[in-house]
Amino acid sequence: MPSSPSFHLFPQKKNLTQLLQSRRTTTKQLQQIHAQLLLQYPSPPLHLFNSMILAYASSLFPCHALAFFATHIHRPFLNMFTLHFLLKACSKSKSVTHTTQLHSISFKLGFHSYTTLQNGLLHAYCTCGQLADARRLFDEMIHRDTVSFNSMIHGYAELGDMSSASWLFEQVPVRSPVSWTSMITGFAYTGDVxxxxxxxxxxxxxxxxxxNAMISGYVQNRKPLMALDLFCQMMSENLKPNRVTVVSVLSACSSAGALDTGKWIHVYINKSKFHLDPFLGSALVDMYSKCGAVEFASDVFESLTEKNTCTWNAMINGLAMNGQAEKALDVFSQMQLDRRVLPDEVTFVGVLLACSHGGFVEEGRKHFYSMTRKYGVRLVVEHYACMVDLLGRCGFLQEAEEIIRNMSIKPDVVIWRALLGGCRIHKDVELAERVVLEMETHGSGDYVLLSNLYASVGKWEDVEKVRRIMKDKGIEKTPGCSSIEINNTIHEFISGDKSHQRYKEIYAKLEELGTRMSQEGYIAGTAEVLYDIDEEEKERALGHHSEKLAISFGLISTSPGTTLRIVKNLRFCSDCHNATKLISKICNREIVVRDRVRFHHFKDGICSCNDFW
Structure with missing residues (x-):
């Protein structure tokens, strides 16, 4: 008979315990230890038993801890640590059933008076979303400490029940930073920054x-400038950012177009020797792409030794939104060769966006109709919106409308808005009017777009009618707002704004540019101006659009040859687009503008969108 396999991999108990407690031990190694443990000890000693449970609970597969316990559930000896480690596994795997079972076991074993264990149960119930069970346990607890209150406050905050969280916050005997942070997270989650x-x-x-909680709260509520301002304040107090900070700040840089700050964060990541895993790598690719620096995004992407689906998606979408449609589709082709990853819904949003921005109708049709059949990716609203946008831009308005009518899901306002955009380009007033009637909700941009369409074909009575509807419904036009980063400071401009301390210089530069542009044959494109006013007034209104103010400020604030990067909250109007092309030529500047739809890279009088946006 061959002898039983010996514990040759781990000859000493001390080494085994160290391996179980080490963060470097992989899941595969844990399974090997598990097998060796069963061979060596049919009934493992309690300290090894608990160490095995804790190791599994801390791993990527916490459910293995519960399975390991289930195979030894009849062992005569358990202690409080056993249950505590199992509750950690319950919290990570969000297992309500196992939490309830462990609650029953702890009561039978007489552990209900141990506050630490009860806190573990509270945390597990809250993490599993069982606030009623958690509150019942909380109210029945013999002793409650700050951790008990924090668990409940955090649980209520996670569900957005800030009334209950606030009441408990007032009852906390000693408020810890966790108590305060739970309230910050909760209010930010409900939108009350x-x-x-x-x-x-x-x-x-x-x-x-x-x-981190406050910075993240600002980012989640689309207040990137406040997030960056708070980050600067944090740095002035000599706190060292960690990975969580870095990811939040990169997201803020993406939203604000704060390239200089994003570059600083990239340098900090390298200096701090943070591991550039797919998660952090994707955040960098996304930041550079959304700041219009797609060449830096490509450099980061190529340098990554490990890429997941999110990384590929960030690069495909980044190239697409920056007008590099062919490169985006090339990257998608490369992704298909990587058998470790599979395209998902987000991938095809990027692919269809590339087709839309590049005007690749046949390519778009191919991917739209094959993604479910070939890749098992279900069609979502964003896919329909991209396809309708592509067809609408290219003049296939009837086909775009048919796709909407045949959708398997209810079309939302974004889809109708994409078709409305196509109507604007091709001046199809009749279809535009039908689209507006189909839309359940209307934003100011929809009415303005319809008004501009009427204005472009000289239907001023209809323009006035739309204005009256907007007034009666209390809908105000969203003011155009553009921002530019100069020396790590974000400067914001609103159309017609004179609040900037250098506004006299800004307007003087605009006058100079107007003269030089006229000499080059520029004529203001007044067709889209909303009001039926004389041409001179229209030209003046167009001349003070927010992006022109931002460009003018950039020209007087930077040295010759410096690239200007502008972020605008609305879609580029035709006149500003034409003017920016000419400014890039006469000033010999590269100008990058991110509007609500896409990026425009202007250089030598040409835009990357090829006037197709």
């Missing part, structure tokens, strides 16, 4: 987690 910031400012002592 003002109240979140008031809690942050009132904190007697802030740690890095609380700073």
């Amino acid at each position: 003002v109240l979140a910031r008031s809690f942050f400012d009132e904190m007697p002592e802030r740690d890095l987690i609380s700073w």
